[in-house]
Amino acid sequence: MMIEPEDQSNEVSSIEDSDMSLYERLRPIFGIANDLPKDGSINLDHYLYGTPKI
DSSP states (O other): OOOOOSOTTOOOOOGGGOOSOHHHHHGGGTTOOOSOOTTTTTTHHHHHHOOOOO
């Protein structure tokens, strides 16, 4: 299965080209990831590599 980007015409702009803060640039993606484990940051190695949970 191959996933194609929705819009391939987007150009990546450098930080110098933008008057927006990092918060303003990332705000559209806040809250997109749902159903993540609450202990994900503590047990990252468990979820990635299968090591025992802490």
